[in-house]
Amino acid sequence: MTGRPVPLGMPSFPRAAAVSTRDARLRANLKHATGTIRARRAAAVAELDDWRQLRAAAAAVKERTLRHLDHYLVRLEERVTAAGGTVHWAADAAEANRIVTELVRATGEREVVKVKSMVTQEIGLNEALAAAGVRAYETDLAELIVQLGDDLPSHLLVPAIHRNRDEIREIFRERMADWGRPAPEGLTDRPADLAEAARLHLREKFLRAKVAVSGANFMVAETGTMVVVESEGNGRMCLTLPETLISVVGIEKVVPTWRDLEIYLQVLPRSSTAERMNPYTSMWTGTTDGDGPRAFHLVLLDNGRTDTLADTVGRQALRCIRCSACLNVCPVYERAGGHAYGSPYSGPIGAILAPQLRGLAGPLEESLPFASSLCGACYEVCPVAIDIPEVLVHLRERVAEGGEATVRGTRAVVRPARRHALERRVVAGAAWALDRPELLRRGRRLAGRAARFAPRRLPGPGRAWTDGRDLPEIPEESFRDWWARTRAQESSQESSHEFSHEFSHEFSHEFSHEFSHEFSHEFSHEFSHESSKGGDR
Amino acid sequence: MSGDASRARVLGRVRRALADVPAYERPSDHPVPRDYLRVHGRRTPAESAALLAAHLADYRATVHRTGADGLPALLREVLARRGARRVAVPAGLPDGWLAGADVEVVADSPGLTVRELDAVDSVVTGCALAVAETGTVVLDGGPGQGRRRITLVPDHHVCVVRAADQIVDSVPQALERLDPTRPLTWISGPSATSDIELDRVEGVHGPRVLDVVLVAGDVGIPGEPARG
Numbered sequence: 001m002t003g004r005p006v007p008l009g010m011p012s013f014p015r016a017a018a019v020s021t022r023d024a025r026l027r028a029n030l031k032h033a034t035g036t037i038r039a040r041r042a043a044a045v046a047e048l049d050d051w052r053q054l055r056a057a058a059a060a061v062k063e064r065t066l067r068h069l070d071h072y073l074v075r076l077e078e079r080v081t082a083a084g085g086t087v088h089w090a091a092d093a094a095e096a097n098r099i100v101t102e103l104v105r106a107t108g109e110r111e112v113v114k115v116k117s118m119v120t121q122e123i124g125l126n127e128a129l130a131a132a133g134v135r136a137y138e139t140d141l142a143e144l145i146v147q148l149g150d151d152l153p154s155h156l157l158v159p160a161i162h163r164n165r166d167e168i169r170e171i172f173r174e175r176m177a178d179w180g181r182p183a184p185e186g187l188t189d190r191p192a193d194l195a196e197a198a199r200l201h202l203r204e205k206f207l208r209a210k211v212a213v214s215g216a217n218f219m220v221a222e223t224g225t226m227v228v229v230e231s232e233g234n235g236r237m238c239l240t241l242p243e244t245l246i247s248v249v250g251i252e253k254v255v256p257t258w259r260d261l262e263i264y265l266q267v268l269p270r271s272s273t274a275e276r277m278n279p280y281t282s283m284w285t286g287t288t289d290g291d292g293p294r295a296f297h298l299v300l301l302d303n304g305r306t307d308t309l310a311d312t313v314g315r316q317a318l319r320c321i322r323c324s325a326c327l328n329v330c331p332v333y334e335r336a337g338g339h340a341y342g343s344p345y346s347g348p349i350g351a352i353l354a355p356q357l358r359g360l361a362g363p364l365e366e367s368l369p370f371a372s373s374l375c376g377a378c379y380e381v382c383p384v385a386i387d388i389p390e391v392l393v394h395l396r397e398r399v400a401e402g403g404e405a406t407v408r409g410t411r412a413v414v415r416p417a418r419r420h421a422l423e424r425r426v427v428a429g430a431a432w433a434l435d436r437p438e439l440l441r442r443g444r445r446l447a448g449r450a451a452r453f454a455p456r457r458l459p460g461p462g463r464a465w466t467d468g469r470d471l472p473e474i475p476e477e478s479f480r481d482w483w484a485r486t487r488a489q490e491s492s493q494e495s496s497h498e499f500s501h502e503f504s505h506e507f508s509h510e511f512s513h514e515f516s517h518e519f520s521h522e523f524s525h526e527f528s529h530e531s532s533k534g535g536d537r
Numbered sequence: 538m539s540g541d542a543s544r545a546r547v548l549g550r551v552r553r554a555l556a557d558v559p560a561y562e563r564p565s566d567h568p569v570p571r572d573y574l575r576v577h578g579r580r581t582p583a584e585s586a587a588l589l590a591a592h593l594a595d596y597r598a599t600v601h602r603t604g605a606d607g608l609p610a611l612l613r614e615v616l617a618r619r620g621a622r623r624v625a626v627p628a629g630l631p632d633g634w635l636a637g638a639d640v641e642v643v644a645d646s647p648g649l650t651v652r653e654l655d656a657v658d659s660v661v662t663g664c665a666l667a668v669a670e671t672g673t674v675v676l677d678g679g680p681g682q683g684r685r686r687i688t689l690v691p692d693h694h695v696c697v698v699r700a701a702d703q704i705v706d707s708v709p710q711a712l713e714r715l716d717p718t719r720p721l722t723w724i725s726g727p728s729a730t731s732d733i734e735l736d737r738v739e740g741v742h743g744p745r746v747l748d749v750v751l752v753a754g755d756v757g758i759p760g761e762p763a764r765g
């Protein structure tokens with residue numbers, strides 16, 4: 001009942017995505033939502049004259065933190081402990097799940113309320129708790145929609161962004177009763193009514209909850225203060241009503257000083273929900289007598305973060321504050337949807353974070369760095385200035401040519417993905433083809449001709465992010481022209497695209513011959529080969 | 538694996554991952570430019586109060602203004618309009634504020650259960666400070682503010698801000714004045730969600746109605762002034 005496992009490397013993912021995202025409605029929902037938020041974000045950012053300076057400071061503080069992460073983690077541990085909290089360290093997902101499960105068991109409780117947290121999706125905590133007989137209730141509205149719909153999150157900030165109000169009403173009507181208080185009679189699809197239904201459904205759970213699990217947006221090393229930024233008040237409920245609070249937080253979420261929050265509390269709300277400030281921000285330091293939980297546990301999670309840290313180019317991905325601005329501007333995300341990325345981290349940041357956290361462990365991870373047209377829009381909006389195109393290209397090289405990498409703390413040599421030579425080109429071509437609609441159309445015709453093969457999919461590991469989803473509607477004009485045209489107005493005050501143009505130009509040039517050649521020959525073999533095996537993956 | 542071993546393992550991995558950072562580099566050696574603004578624009582206190590009011594209203598809080606003498610009457614009216622019968626009140630809230638209000642006062646205390654709190658209609662508090670640029674009030678659990686839950690469970694929150702000395706302009710000024718060891722709640726408008734089609738709509742779990750009263754003059758609530 002806690003939904004299917006979301007964690008990394010999920011074998012069932014493509015099938016799950018196929019179920020929930022096959023139709024064009026996903027793209028319509030996404031397009032509507034991201035289009036709205038893009039314009040609002042630009043306005044919220046334009047309100048601050050010093051945005052450029054804030055962004056530079058936001059990046060520099062994170063960089064300083066990462067370069068001295070051990071120092072800050074030790075300091076944080078000291079301060080949290082001094083304030084009455086208990087700090088636990090988890091090298092990987094299994095260890096974190098074990099720690100949390102034992103902490104919950106020790107309370108004797110069989111259910112926990114949860115604040116939206118990417119990290120607990122990453123480690124598959126709900127499933128681990130379910131296996132131990134503990135029910136985890138998601139309380140964030142979007143997470144609730146995902147959990148009730150037995151679905152997967154598709155956006156960092158708004159995990160149910162692929163659902164419109166109509167679908168949400170249906171999910172509430174059909175599923176709320178299985179989880180507790182049913183949806184009110186005659187529920188409409190007005191957002192305010194849907195929010196009211198969620199309020200009623202969850203209130204009982206908040207009032208009786210004895211244990212809560214949260215993540216955190218920031219942890220202050222200097223003071224041991226935890227910060228959770230939210231909108232609905234479900235965070236406050238979880239952070240203040242239960243007797244025991246367990247926060248599972250990635251080690252990269254630490255910032256050095258209290259003062260540093262002045263940067264992030266300005267850039268995060270404007271970048272994520274395009275607000276001057278989000279409705280609620282909670283800050284707590286250890287425990288407080290007579291107010292809030294009596295026990296506070298902080299679980300510091302590695303799970304691939306130190307491997308990412310060891311890569312001097314890829315390290316910058318750890319600056320991410322999960323604002324989701326890069327998703328909302330990404331043409332590939334808008335067309336492919338969040339499920340395609342095969343991890344809780346979708347969009348441009350997902351394309352560089354997931355392969356690093358998990359390592360280039362399989363076709364999905366190897367294909368993610370190719371899920372981009374390198375247009376550079378993500379870099380421009382990123383409030384901590386992560387050069388996502390740079391990391392994408394770096395990871396592409398790693399896939400194609402191999403090289404040194406750190407895997408679970410040990411230096412290792414990654415071999416070029418020889419076995420996947422053909423697939424590699426397919427994936428590369430798929431990204432490239434977004435810039436060449438004519439070819440992609442041709443690919444669809446070819447695919448259609450291949451007997452019994454689902455006509456709207458790309459073969460090979462290209463499946464990893466095209467399977468289960470219609471290929472995008474292809475505009476007549478080239479992808480880049482379309483992008484330039486539709487975004488020109490929005491991004492006039494942002495910096496130029498020059499760098500990225502150069503990059504994608506080189507990239508497309510490099511692959512063009514190879515691709516068109518392969519496409520008409522080897523691809524068709526691949527298609528018929530695959531189709532003779534049949535079946536759905 | 539025992540806790541200590543995990544700690545050593547994670548910290549060991551961090552240190553090995555940072556082999557490129559020279560041993561002599563100290564955290565402060567890595568430059569952080571702080572040439573961003575402390576405050577966006579220059580304002581008189583009256584202008585700061587007006588900006589706070591405008592930004593609170595933007596996110597659909599209802600803003601009221603009054604002199605100290607008019608406060609009890611205004612609170613009476615705000616509560617009556619809402620039809621509030623049971624009103625939660627934190628320790629340290631000046632007695633006179635609810636003078637003459639036709640309500641049952643529910644005093645906050647550690648013994649007050651969440652069920653009892655759930656049966657309360659409204660809560661009246663002061664605050665630690667307010668931030669004009671973002672339209673935010675911040676509560677720190679000090680006198681007249683109570684435990685965090687009392688401004689969370691009831692559906693209606695009335696928050697009184699001393700205009701003379703509790704309004705700062707910016708987030709940097711606010712952090713400078715707040716004590717990180719206290720539990721802090723930053724509130725910018727009523728509970729809301731953007732989870733349905735990325736549209737902000739009011740009201741999920743926190744109070745769905747937020748009234749903020751900017752009061753001029755001395756209203757007798759203890760606490761440090763917060764002039765930036």
Ligand code: SF4
Pocket residue numbers: 156271319320321322323324325326327349378381382383384385386
């Ligand atoms: S990579 Fe940058 S823009 Fe994307 S979610 Fe992270 S902080 Fe936001």
